[in-house]
Amino acid sequence: MEVIPVFVDAEITACDNLGEIIARSADICDGDVVVVAQKAASKREGRIVRLSDVKPSMLAEGIASQYGKDPRLVELILSESSDIVRMRDGIIIVRTHSGLVCANAGIDESNVRRGHATLLPVDPDASARKLQSEICASSSKRVCVILSDTFGRPLRMGQTDCAIGVAGLLPLTSYAGRRDTFGRALRVTEIATADEIAAAAELVMQKTARCPAAIVRGCDPSHVMRAGAGRDGDDAERSGAALLQRPSADDLFS
């Protein structure tokens, strides 16, 4: 398996065909998984807010004063979220409207002009499907796309890249029914393949706007079994990164 960074010289803007830019900057092959940084997708979707345009609510002002934060940023976090999951020591962990549990609703002031912040794509799975169709059209190759972002996690230190959007790939690989070398059912039932691919891509992408994507080539074909499935994202319901979101009723730590 190879993991290859894709470097792009130009700054991504709202009107760009991001998939075409990536396809032009890389040597794409059939079956490649193209991992795209959330920041690049947010920029091309115009999910950039000028902080001076934000009017904080009373609640945002209150939280901001308690934690010494910018009330305009807190307002953005609240407006992007359906629930506050944890709030302590200045850390605000929310569930976004698209169902992701992450700090600050994924809102970020890095790699964007000063005085601005980027929001996550409204529907990251739809963003991934759009990128897939653009990359396939530009390269004439059949690829899968993962939209990745960098999240902290409970229990373990450090952040890792996760798949927030997936197109053309089963995000979970089931081992149910598979047998070990001794004929016994495996303890491991389901691998979060899309998260592992996003993590692998992070190792070659730098936290810079100049490397908005990486190609992961030569994954086990069972991981990318849906690589050939429709360029227009058919069966999207069954293949999206939303399948990686653990329902809180099923979560021993929520």
Next chain:
Amino acid sequence: MEVIPVFVDAEITACDNLGEIIARSADICDGDVVVVAQKAASKREGRIVRLSDVKPSMLAEGIASQYGKDPRLVELILSESSDIVRMRDGIIIVRTHSGLVCANAGIDESNVRRGHATLLPVDPDASARKLQSEICASSSKRVCVILSDTFGRPLRMGQTDCAIGVAGLLPLTSYAGRRDTFGRALRVTEIATADEIAAAAELVMQKTARCPAAIVRGCDPSHVMRAGAGRDGDDAERSGAALLQRPSADDLFS
């Protein structure tokens, strides 16, 4: 970056020099990160228990009857753990004596003879250092070693591979003080590089005893900056996977 599976034909036993077996089965280069499956390390360390030798305590019998589990397995889980972190719906999540938070104390009946179970290595960082020194000695190359295991996680569905032992590698890559393309400090402060490398390796290793290791080649040199540091694991305190364990006081979800 390349990720290369290492296939080994023989079953690993307690007396094996596992590092030498891996080095003989692969074409090792200077700077490689060798990811070794926990199961292989446990076998070579004789961390295999015959279930018929286990005498369950009253507590183990009680938990087992409540959840319909084998009381001997529950006894092993309890004896390998310092705390029960969560226990619900038949899932027992503990903190092991080495500080890992995982289901069933990492005890596993797959890929081992029937009627037996494997326990995690007593000191996974020490296991990684021993493997590093064996692989370096056998191959005459300087490598880092990650001992990996497959864990579930809060918030997200599916399991991913994590680094439970690390030798010669900084498990966390700090971005503190680094600037983005616009000169602004980065939001991402610390990447769990060793977990991401373990995840990348999982994508090429199969859940079979025949692939106990994978080589990750061509990581960003800053990730493996300690690759050249002593073959005998000097400064082990500062480089072990124990740094990836989030203290519960610092954990919003514990």
